[in-house]
Amino acid sequence: MSEVEQLKERITRREYTVGVIGLGYVGLPLVLRFGEVGFRVMGFDIDNAKVEQLNRGASYIQHVAGHRVKALGETRRFEATTDLRRLAEPDAIIICVPTPLTEHRDPDLHFVEKTADAVAAALRRNQLVCLESTTYPGTTDEIVLPRLRAGGLRVGEDFFLAFSPEREDPGNTQFDTATIPKVVGGVTPACLTLATTLYAQAIKQVVPVTSTRVAEATKILENVYRAVNIALVNELKIAFERMGINVWDVIEAAKTKPFGFQPFYPGPGLGGHCIPIDPFYLTWKAREYGVATRFIELAGEINSGMPAYVIMKVMEALNERGKALKGSRVLVLGAAYKKDTDDSRESPGLEIMEELFHRGAKVDYSDPHLPRLPIVRKHRIDLTSVPLTEASLREYDAVLLVTDHSKFPYDLIHRSASLIVDSRNAFRARQLTGPHVVPA
Numbered sequence: 001m002s003e004v005e006q007l008k009e010r011i012t013r014r015e016y017t018v019g020v021i022g023l024g025y026v027g028l029p030l031v032l033r034f035g036e037v038g039f040r041v042m043g044f045d046i047d048n049a050k051v052e053q054l055n056r057g058a059s060y061i062q063h064v065a066g067h068r069v070k071a072l073g074e075t076r077r078f079e080a081t082t083d084l085r086r087l088a089e090p091d092a093i094i095i096c097v098p099t100p101l102t103e104h105r106d107p108d109l110h111f112v113e114k115t116a117d118a119v120a121a122a123l124r125r126n127q128l129v130c131l132e133s134t135t136y137p138g139t140t141d142e143i144v145l146p147r148l149r150a151g152g153l154r155v156g157e158d159f160f161l162a163f164s165p166e167r168e169d170p171g172n173t174q175f176d177t178a179t180i181p182k183v184v185g186g187v188t189p190a191c192l193t194l195a196t197t198l199y200a201q202a203i204k205q206v207v208p209v210t211s212t213r214v215a216e217a218t219k220i221l222e223n224v225y226r227a228v229n230i231a232l233v234n235e236l237k238i239a240f241e242r243m244g245i246n247v248w249d250v251i252e253a254a255k256t257k258p259f260g261f262q263p264f265y266p267g268p269g270l271g272g273h274c275i276p277i278d279p280f281y282l283t284w285k286a287r288e289y290g291v292a293t294r295f296i297e298l299a300g301e302i303n304s305g306m307p308a309y310v311i312m313k314v315m316e317a318l319n320e321r322g323k324a325l326k327g328s329r330v331l332v333l334g335a336a337y338k339k340d341t342d343d344s345r346e347s348p349g350l351e352i353m354e355e356l357f358h359r360g361a362k363v364d365y366s367d368p369h370l371p372r373l374p375i376v377r378k379h380r381i382d383l384t385s386v387p388l389t390e391a392s393l394r395e396y397d398a399v400l401l402v403t404d405h406s407k408f409p410y411d412l413i414h415r416s417a418s419l420i421v422d423s424r425n426a427f428r429a430r431q432l433t434g435p436h437v438v439p440a
């Protein structure tokens with residue numbers, strides 16, 4: 001039996017340890033899933049607080065249930081550590097570290113580079129390494145592979161390398177790690193065989209592709225597709241509004257077409273780790289080839305203008321009521337970027353709050369998932385979430401809905417607030433209308 005066949009057998013017999021580096025929104029559900037299907041699993045992270053919490057059997061992500069972490073801990077097949085020197089222990093290493101943009105909106109790959117260095121320092125024969133972080137086509141070949149090769153081991157023979165994009169959709173109750181199909185590309189055929197064998201143990205459908213570059217580009221296509229379509233409906237929202245047409249009514253009607261149309265919805269701006277960021281990884285790489293990615297740039301321009309549009313709608317609505325934004329009390333509903341999650345990364349809510357402050361408004365916020373605003377890279381607003389009561393709501397000159405969390409008491413807000421600016425069509429969708437409800 002060839003060595004690759006032997007490794008495959010070890011994987012299917014679960015005599016194989018899976019290590020995951022970066023235990024965030026992507027890495028934590030993944031390490032849990034591999035553990036739950038019977039592998040010994042190790043979690044690696046530089047954040048000591050996360051590692052301690054996991055080893056105590058607790059979760060720090062709202063939609064990842066603590067009892068799953070606890071149950072896996074009790075099997076004694078799971079351990080989290082900050083000691084990257086232990087990377088020689090797992091047979092497979094899956095990398096799920098962040099891939100943000102720099103201040104100049106260029107790819108910031110330093111997390112991937114540092115992690116690849118740590119893996120290279122511990123790399124031993126027969127290890128399989130899979131990168132999952134979203135990135136531009138070529139990263140696995142150009143950034144990770146040279147580092148792993150530097151010690152003299154040969155890819156496809158002594159060690160194996162693949163790319164498999166993460167498609168996690170936090171808060172989505174219909175799909176989870178096990179049921180979201182997994183695209184996998186290997187550096188060599190042996191790399192692909194081992195990576196697809198591994199993922200097939202934990203994930204229902206594995207989709208092998210011809211190279212790591214195809215796998216990297218697949219994820220970028222998916223996110224560019226979302227960014228462009230969201231920009232399209234954001235632009236149409238503004239155009240239709242001038243014509244007295246509600247864009248949400250139009251989308252509801254259009255989506256009855258059984259083919260050739262997929263609904264996307266406008267909003268106060270893009271948020272999260274993916275859609276506002278990933279397309280620009282491609283833009284940057286395309287420049288190396290002398291290609292301009294105009295759709296991406298245009299979508300970015302439209303989407304990044306949405307927070308300013310929403311603020312203009314607040315100013316207009318206050319103006320109608322004889323008030324200036326400066327000095328007005330504004331309550332922002334929702335600081336997470338996405339409905340029913342606690343994730344505030346790149347949240348338009350934070351940008352909107354900062355801009356409202358900047359223009360002299362007195363700003364509060366309420367978010368059932370974020371009791372306190374986290375201090376993030378770009379925004380440093382120190383506020384705690386205010387409770388929503390009839391009395392508290394009456395005190396505001398305007399209430400601005402940014403994130404349409406299911407937990408908000410929409411009837412109470414509708415009854416008590418003197419002015420509601422709704423960037424999500426959440427009130428109208430619940431038949432809560434009136435002259436004090438303004439779309440944005």
Ligand SMILES: NC(=O)c1ccc[n+]([C@@H]2O[C@H](COP(=O)([O-])OP(=O)(O)OC[C@H]3O[C@@H](n4cnc5c(N)ncnc54)[C@H](O)[C@@H]3O)[C@@H](O)[C@H]2O)c1
Pocket residue numbers: 021022023024025026027044045046047050096097098099111114115132133134135166167168169170273274
């Ligand atoms: N969040 C999503 O919904 C989502 C979906 C699809 C793809 N992705 C992609 O997956 C990747 C990870 O995203 P995320 O949302 O899980 O990020 P995250 O910030 O939630 O988690 C990343 C983790 O990596 C750790 N880390 C950073 N540097 C490290 C290092 N050198 N060694 C060990 N650990 C390190 C951090 O402490 C953190 O816990 C990104 O490339 C992202 O674009 C995210």
